[in-house]
Amino acid sequence: MSDACPQALLLDVLIEKNIQSAVKAQYSPDDWEALKEEKQEDELALYSATCHNHIRNVGVAHAETAVDKFMASHLEADLARIPAINRINGKVSTRV
DSSP states (O other): OOOOOHHHHHHHHHHHHHHHHHHHHTSOHHHHHHSOHHHHHHHHOOOOOOOTTTOSOHHHHHHHHHHHHHHHHHHHHHHHTSOGGGOOOOOGGGTO
């Protein structure tokens, strides 16, 4: 689910970039590069809600995306062992 308002989407992108720049600025370039990729991603993770006047569930959609990514990375091998006839996926939206 996403917002169709171009101004709201652009503002959201600009705010996210500024936040991520501020987070990175807390580290020296060498310290940032020394962090594991997973830690860098964790430091830069954002869950924005874009334009609330146009759509109310964007926050839920961002949370679902984050949970899906977590579930896939932690359960992928286990899910692959399930026989094809019983195959499921780890996406939250297919469980709700």
